[in-house]
Amino acid sequence: MIRAIVMDIEGTTGSIRFGRDVLFPYARRRMAAFVRQRGEDPAVADQLAATRELAGEPEADRERLVAILDEWIAADRRVTPLKALQGMIWEEGYRRGDLTGHVYPDAVEGMKAWHAAGIPLYIFSSGSARAQKLLFAHSEAGDLTPLLTDYFDTTTGPKKEAESYRRIAAHLGLAGHEILFLSDVVDELDAAAAADFHTTQLVREAGMITGDHPVAASFTAVRLPES
Structure with missing residues (x-):
């Protein structure tokens, strides 16, 4: 699960x-x-x-x-x-008030549903954790930070290296196979899969490069693995 x-x-x-x-x-x-x-x-x-x-x-x-x-x-x-x-x-x-964070409406919907289901949500981005929090705190949909448990950035490691995902799993106290990673970048998904994470690629535009990962056009189309 x-x-x-x-x-x-x-x-x-x-x-x-x-x-x-x-x-x-x-x-x-x-x-x-x-x-x-x-x-x-x-x-x-x-x-x-x-x-x-x-x-x-x-x-x-x-x-x-x-x-x-x-x-x-x-x-x-x-x-x-x-x-x-x-x-x-x-x-x-x-x-x-010069900036307002962009978050897709389907991402808001998906995060709210997963949060309500008791699944902790985390961000891993190359932007600093501080910048991540600001984006979600000042989003077009309002303050979304209550939906998020923690934030990871480049201090954890590069996003295209499996060791970064192993560090995240260790920080969360979970096995890799208990974590789902969502990204649009195949190299990041490959690195997460090498750390035994489940993965799903968000393919929001035609012509995107895809790999050997489940794909979804939106958060509401993401299916959570059961095993």
Whole structure:
């Protein structure tokens, strides 16, 4: 029986276009000013120090850090310090009302049904856990965080490596076969399956690459394995 459901965000609970066309441009436009103005804040300074370490430039000044972060954004680098800084910028945007998190109506319906059935729900996304919570707290459907038990991000490990899913299972105190993972990305589903998770691929658009996993066009079409 499935005792927990772990979900991706982009392409799964919400549209890929929300991140691509709204969130990431919003953060990129504000990154330089944010680093220059907030660089002394302890939480920001910690991530800037992590940026220096990851870039191998321990002496990088603030302007060089702005350039490194912009290069990472352009290259779609899914690294923890960048994701953390983006999350801080998005937090300001959500609180100002500039941003509203996109969640598919069927995802809301499915999460509410599974939550009502007593199945704990979790998120595993490359975006920081902080950013994940903000998206669901400020969604178009209202505050959805009461439906979610916990959040996993790149500090757990890469989404395309089986070991990341083994860590999630260990954190939940469950065997892999007791967990269902939902994503639109075949490589992520393959990694989860290698950790003995059940899997379902959300195929929301025609022409998507599919693999050897059950598929569903929406959350309401997802079938929970019984064994």
